[in-house]
Amino acid sequence: MTAPRHPVVARVRGLAAAWLAAAGLAALAACGGSGGGDAQSITLYNGQHVQTAQNLVAAFEAATGISVSIRSNDEGALADQIATEGSHSPADVVLTENSPPLESLQAKGLLAKVEPATLARTPARFSSPQGEWVGVSSRVSVLIYNPSLIPAGQLPAKVSQLADPRYRGRLAIAPQEADFQPIVTSYLHAYGKPATLSWLKGIEANASGHVYSDNETVASQVNRGAVAFGIVNQYYWWRMRAEIGASSTHSKIAYFAPGDPGYIIDVSGAAVLKSSAHQAAAQKFLAFLVSRQGQGIIADPSKSISYEYPIASGVTTQAPETPFSQLRPYPITIAELGDGSTAIALMREAGLL
Numbered sequence: 565m566t567a568p569r570h571p572v573v574a575r576v577r578g579l580a581a582a583w584l585a586a587a588g589l590a591a592l593a594a595c596g597g598s599g600g601g602d603a604q605s606i607t608l609y610n611g612q613h614v615q616t617a618q619n620l621v622a623a624f625e626a627a628t629g630i631s632v633s634i635r636s637n638d639e640g641a642l643a644d645q646i647a648t649e650g651s652h653s654p655a656d657v658v659l660t661e662n663s664p665p666l667e668s669l670q671a672k673g674l675l676a677k678v679e680p681a682t683l684a685r686t687p688a689r690f691s692s693p694q695g696e697w698v699g700v701s702s703r704v705s706v707l708i709y710n711p712s713l714i715p716a717g718q719l720p721a722k723v724s725q726l727a728d729p730r731y732r733g734r735l736a737i738a739p740q741e742a743d744f745q746p747i748v749t750s751y752l753h754a755y756g757k758p759a760t761l762s763w764l765k766g767i768e769a770n771a772s773g774h775v776y777s778d779n780e781t782v783a784s785q786v787n788r789g790a791v792a793f794g795i796v797n798q799y800y801w802w803r804m805r806a807e808i809g810a811s812s813t814h815s816k817i818a819y820f821a822p823g824d825p826g827y828i829i830d831v832s833g834a835a836v837l838k839s840s841a842h843q844a845a846a847q848k849f850l851a852f853l854v855s856r857q858g859q860g861i862i863a864d865p866s867k868s869i870s871y872e873y874p875i876a877s878g879v880t881t882q883a884p885e886t887p888f889s890q891l892r893p894y895p896i897t898i899a900e901l902g903d904g905s906t907a908i909a910l911m912r913e914a915g916l917l
Contacts, residue, residue, distance in 0.1 A: 605631045606656040606845050609646065611639025612832060617659060619861055619868045624852045630845050639665045639742055646837065647672055656840040657849050659700070662742045663831045664904030666697040671903060676836040679847050685854040686876040690831050693899050697835035700853045701862050701872040704891055705747055705828045706817040708786045708801050709793035719793060719818055723751060723826025726795070727766025736774040736782045736794030737767065739916040743779060743797050746828050748907035750896050754825040757910070764914035775916070780804070787815040797830060802871035802885060822892030829893045832872065 610617040614636050621632045635655070637645075643665035646653050653674075660666055669675050675696040683691055683698055690699030707719055714734065720726055726735060738744060752760045768775075774791045776782050782794040783804045798817060805813045820827040834853055836846040852858045854876035861867050862874045864882050873881050873888045881888065911917045 604629060604845065605633065606840075606842050606849060607633045607635065607654050608849070609642045609655040609658045610634050610636040611642050611658070611660040611665065613661070613870070616862070616868050616870045616872070620853060620858060623857060623861055624849055627852065627857070628848060630848065632849065643668050646674060650674070651839045653837055653839050655837050656842050656846040657834060657836055659832070659834045659853075661830070661832050662746065662904075663697075663699075663833055663898050663901055664742065664745055666692065666833050666835055667898070667901070668903035668905070669835065670694060670696045674838055676838045676840070676843065676846075678836065678850060682847065682851045682854055685851075689897065690875050691833065691898070692835075693897075697833045698850055698854055699831045699833045699875055700858075701832045701870070702875050702888070703743075703797035703799050703830050703832075703872050704819075704886075704893065705743070705795060705826060705830070706798045706801070706819055707793055708783055708796050708815050708817050710786050710789050710791075710815050712814065713789060713792040716816070716818055721821045722824050723747065723795075723820055724755075724763060726826075727763045727770065729766075729770070731792075732770045733773065734792035735767070735770045736776060736785055736791040737771045737916075738776045738779050738782050738794075738796075739911050740777055741779050742904065743830060744795075744911075745904040745907040746830055746896075746901050747795070747826055748910060749901050749904065750825040750828050750894050752906065752910070753896055753900055754894070761910055761914055764910060764916060768915050783815070787813060789814065795826070798885060799871035802865070802883060803869060806865065806869060806871075819886075819892075823894055825894045825896075827891075827893045828896070829891065831875070831898065 617634055621634060625631055639660040642658060646655060646658060646669060670692060677695055678698045683695055686699045691697065709719055751763060779796040779800045782796050783800045785791050786794050801817045834850050836843065836850060840846050856877045856879060859874040859877045859879035862870050862872055863879050865871055871883050
């Protein structure tokens with residue numbers, strides 16, 4: 565994600581008040597009660613989509629009485645800012661769309677251990693192997709395509725085919741998005757550095773004229789027929805459809821072949837900074853994110869307009885998309901996805917950045 569953006573549909577704030585009060589007591593129990601002697605204000609550095617963070621924060625504040633100041637920016641920029649600020653960072657919690665920024669902060673020794681009860685709510689494969697950040701939600705990479713320009717049967721079944729010359733001028737990508745880094749890392753994991761660099765150069769040639777700054781633009785350009793297909797995470801298509809309506813949605817989504825390196829689950833996660841002066845309140849916020857109430861907000865697109873998959877507390881999505889249990893992604897671990905730095909270096913070498 566280049567920056568939290570994607571304007572909030574007007575109904576979001578109106579919906580929040582009615583259900584927050586009713587759910588408050590349950591959230592208090594899930595989060596261990598109210599402030600309990602800790603400072604009643606924390607600062608969140610938010611790299612997630614703004615409306616998702618706003619709705620989660622509103623519910624947490626109503627349930628606990630702890631106020632949250634949100635500072636939103638691109639997740640990579642926030643990670644760099646935290647690293648620069650070091651022990652003087654005003655942030656208590658950081659929330660990202662993808663795991664690499666959290667892995668980078670973890671490697672720098674800037675994150676605190678997450679409370680075991682919080683980690684236990686999310687399957688271990690979606691959280692830090694070192695227990696220093698917890699997985700909150702996830703998305704899956706897909707192809708978005710315009711059937712009037714390319715039939716489903718002509719789409720690439722494998723991510724390696726994105727570099728096939730037959731797709732020259734027909735492919736759209738947003739390589740600056742952090743969502744694209746895990747795909748590059750996955751390809752590197754599967755095929756090695758020389759093959760990955762050659763593949764990236766092929767993509768650079770095929771996407772000439774259709775390299776965009778963000779996934780929203782990729783989705784919009786494909787939908788309006790400016791380009792045949794692109795690669796995004798699935799929720800960008802669902803969000804677009806919710807905003808413009810089914811009658812104005814002229815595109816569809818498709819998956820790569822099961823187990824293909826382009827078929828990737830991206831995990832959004834959160835962490836408490838080791839430098840935070842409000843550890844107890846910050847840990848309560850993490851606990852809320854993975855509680856049934858917090859996950860329920862993510863699960864219900866009428867509340868969060870998220871269309872991300874909840875991955876904690878046994879909650880499943882209410883959106884009419886492919887159930888998470890039916891996804892068949894490439895088997896790569898959080899640790900293997902790493903901090904994204906190698907993927908960035910390879911994209912720069914290939915001329916994509």
